[in-house]
Amino acid sequence: MQTVTEQSVPKVPTLPDAQTITHVKHWTERLFSFRVTRPRSLRFRSGEFVMIGLMGDNGKPLLRAYSIASPSWADELEFYSIKVPDGPLTSKLQNIEEGDEIILRPKPVGTLVLDALLPGKRLWMLATGTGIAPFASLMRDPETYDQYDEVIMMHTCRDAAELEYGKQLVESLPKDPLIGEFVGDKLRYYPTTTREETAHMGRITDNLKSGKVFKDLGLKDGMSPDTDRAMVCGSLGFNMDVKTILEDFGLREGANSEPAEYVVEKAFVG
Structure with a gap:
């Protein structure tokens, strides 16, 4: 046997x-x-x-x-x-x-990479729901802060609890022992809700079109293709609406093969 x-x-x-x-x-x-x-x-x-x-x-x-x-x-x-x-x-x-x-x-x-954007001074990260995921990566990359003087994370969810993942991440970064010195005071966070009453309300598209976000952050009204760059990640409808707004500001869509002023993640699910 x-x-x-x-x-x-x-x-x-x-x-x-x-x-x-x-x-x-x-x-x-x-x-x-x-x-x-x-x-x-x-x-x-x-x-x-x-x-x-x-x-x-x-x-x-x-x-x-x-x-x-x-x-x-x-x-x-x-x-x-x-x-x-x-x-x-x-x-x-x-x-x-x-x-x-x-x-x-x-x-x-993917297209949400720094290489797909032309050099600029201010980077806008525009996300709804779990669309913040690629920006969670970029916000923790020292190269993001090497390339930009200011990074603005706009994130919109239905209620405050759904913002918690991004909120805790953003708040931890300036104190992070590995990249805190790169982040410094460059990262600005603008969370909004669409259902629950919070300090900032409204959809990203509405806050961009009305100019409210620029006023709240103490910025000049609008974006400029000379200085502003943007990355977009959300539902198909959100992406299309934001593209229209960015192009009204004079920004052009870029890609890995042809960098420009903004990029959109087309493969996002959720």
Whole structure:
């Protein structure tokens, strides 16, 4: 009779391109963030996204585009996600725990990168909901502050609880031992809500068109293509509305191959 040794017992294979969950935090009933191990071979620019997911019930990978919320220098990868009860992926992804595995395809792409913008003095980051994820990466990258004198993070959600992820991040950055000296007083935060009564109300589009945000921040009314640069991440409708506003200010859309005054993330989901 053949003796079964440790070497002869087949190992249970892990998922293809598998990475291990190292931390999960549920911010609200609709929002959560998580960190995973980083593939040794992965190189990315802050602001890019990758495909992540789980195995579907049919045994095939179920993948979606997710912006990497951690900066390019981080040891782990962070993601920020909405929970969709009947969503093919997020209905399962929201139940992950530390030690679980997810699929991560290490081929980063995206337009929300500093290289896609021409040099400028002021950078506007315009996001709704989980669209703040790529900016969570860029706000933690020293290069952002090397290139701009001022960085303005405009973020809009329905209520204050949904702003908490971004709020805690922004408040921590000036005191961060790694990049605090780069951030200094360059980063300005302008959160607004559309349902719950808070200090600043209204949609990003309305606050830009009315000039309220410029007045509140003590800036000259409007943006100028000579000094202002912008990055946009939200729903398709939001992206299109903001594009119109930015182009009314004279800004042109850029890309990796042809940098200009603003860029839009077209692959954002959520």
